[in-house]
Amino acid sequence: MNKIESLNNKPDPFIMVIFGASGDLTTRKLIPALFHLYCRGLMPERFCILGVSRTAFTDETFRDKEQTLLEATIVNSSQKALISSFFTNIFYLKINTMEESEYGVLKDRLRSLGQKLNIPANYLFYLATPPSMYEVIPQYLSKYDLQKEKTGECWRRIIIEKPYGHDLESALRLDKIVLNVFKEHQVYRIDHFLGKETVQNILVFRFANGIFEPLWNRNYINYVEITAVEDMGVLDRGGYYDSSGALRDMIQNHLMQLLGITAMEPPAQFNGTMFRDEVNKVLRSLRPMSDEDVLKDVVRGQYTEAVTLKGEMKSYREEKSVNPDSRTETFVAMKVFIDNWRWSGVPFYIRTGKAMPTKVSEIVIHFNATPYQLFEKQCAGTYCNKLVIRIMPDEGILLQFGLKIPGSTFEVKQVSMEFKYDKLSHTSLPEAYERLLLDCMLGDNMLYSRTDSVEASWRFIEPILQVWQTDEKSPLYGYPAGTWGPPEQNDLMDHGRSWTDPCKNLTDSDNYCLL
Numbered sequence: 001m002n003k004i005e006s007l008n009n010k011p012d013p014f015i016m017v018i019f020g021a022s023g024d025l026t027t028r029k030l031i032p033a034l035f036h037l038y039c040r041g042l043m044p045e046r047f048c049i050l051g052v053s054r055t056a057f058t059d060e061t062f063r064d065k066e067q068t069l070l071e072a073t074i075v076n077s078s079q080k081a082l083i084s085s086f087f088t089n090i091f092y093l094k095i096n097t098m099e100e101s102e103y104g105v106l107k108d109r110l111r112s113l114g115q116k117l118n119i120p121a122n123y124l125f126y127l128a129t130p131p132s133m134y135e136v137i138p139q140y141l142s143k144y145d146l147q148k149e150k151t152g153e154c155w156r157r158i159i160i161e162k163p164y165g166h167d168l169e170s171a172l173r174l175d176k177i178v179l180n181v182f183k184e185h186q187v188y189r190i191d192h193f194l195g196k197e198t199v200q201n202i203l204v205f206r207f208a209n210g211i212f213e214p215l216w217n218r219n220y221i222n223y224v225e226i227t228a229v230e231d232m233g234v235l236d237r238g239g240y241y242d243s244s245g246a247l248r249d250m251i252q253n254h255l256m257q258l259l260g261i262t263a264m265e266p267p268a269q270f271n272g273t274m275f276r277d278e279v280n281k282v283l284r285s286l287r288p289m290s291d292e293d294v295l296k297d298v299v300r301g302q303y304t305e306a307v308t309l310k311g312e313m314k315s316y317r318e319e320k321s322v323n324p325d326s327r328t329e330t331f332v333a334m335k336v337f338i339d340n341w342r343w344s345g346v347p348f349y350i351r352t353g354k355a356m357p358t359k360v361s362e363i364v365i366h367f368n369a370t371p372y373q374l375f376e377k378q379c380a381g382t383y384c385n386k387l388v389i390r391i392m393p394d395e396g397i398l399l400q401f402g403l404k405i406p407g408s409t410f411e412v413k414q415v416s417m418e419f420k421y422d423k424l425s426h427t428s429l430p431e432a433y434e435r436l437l438l439d440c441m442l443g444d445n446m447l448y449s450r451t452d453s454v455e456a457s458w459r460f461i462e463p464i465l466q467v468w469q470t471d472e473k474s475p476l477y478g479y480p481a482g483t484w485g486p487p488e489q490n491d492l493m494d495h496g497r498s499w500t501d502p503c504k505n506l507t508d509s510d511n512y513c514l515l
């Protein structure tokens, strides 16, 4: 991906300030994404990145550290050749972000960098800090007018990482503080799932093709599964995860956005306002859960020690920085309904988990069977019409249907037609952060969560959190690491439905064995 890409409009020259620059996110995601945009020719001619944190780096030591780590991940020689010039745009400022007066120092540094590099006062603030700082930084920025835009002269934007709040109340409080100083159009609440190429393609798949849209409703769809699971445990994030859990970490944000995109109405126009209006309508149409619904329709689990195919895995409670008596869930499966005209009565099954057999994210659309089964007797095993949208890995789309097995009988077997991104030559999928950072530089907030959707999603999640916190009868099932989670999740499935095994999707081996 070295070719210079063209955009209708390039971002304006700007300064990006990364708060929490000494942290992991900066090294793992932000610097690589900015570098790849630079290699693709998508950064403006003049820009600079100012890392800010309490750690004592100078410009040089910060560059050296980040450059060494980035170099270790770059194999492409033409990209390697650009690393040094990219790093001339990186600077560092050590301040204590808890101190209001230190923002005066930041303002001076921004002014002097702007003058030296001939960059107007367009500032993009990125909060890559612990969430406890999200309420503080916007307020202190405003004390020095750093959030103030001047129409036609300069823009100011702020990107806020997840988790955006810990529950409904804290999310509303955070939003109030942020929106007290920034305007909604300046606030970019990042959800990296929306930056994934394959997630964006769901919109094109649904709204650029006439084939599926007529079927995309309660008349033809029996149920929908949305899965995002991982084989790893919590690794070194036990401290954060133990106070979060799978529901807050994955469902409140990433899976709710996937649900929104899968179930939304076509927007009248393809722009940030109308797109986000439609996502928000879906989230507001989610059927609220009563306490009984939570007990009946939500299953939570926590992984236990096991020997998996990849070796021994310790239990969640033995992970670093996790409370040994923790009741935090590492797995959630739930059945939800969208009470609107299109989806009335269609269950959406959502699941996420750590320490599962594999890492996979996918959406599976199960279509209704034919009204009358002509070939029931001849059917070798079960078959059904299923559309699998694989978000990662093996990114692609698969349509399954029944086929007559060649021969003198009418035996039917399930086969598939598939598209895989890796079949597109010369195309590698950009990282989610590349797309999202570029959009923010361009002032396009379509793929960022809007205030009303964040609220709607928390409103839906809140009753589940309440029941788990207060009802001792609400079970937390153990499941051995490396398995698909507690079998109780199967109780959510009724009318002959079942969970799809993602390991069996996107493989055409079944087709070959026919011939």
Ligand code: BG6
Pocket: 162, 192, 230, 249, 250, 361
């Ligand atoms: C993050 C969660 O938002 O998403 C992590 O905090 C999770 O727990 C990650 O591992 C999954 O993202 P991806 O893109 O690797 O599927």
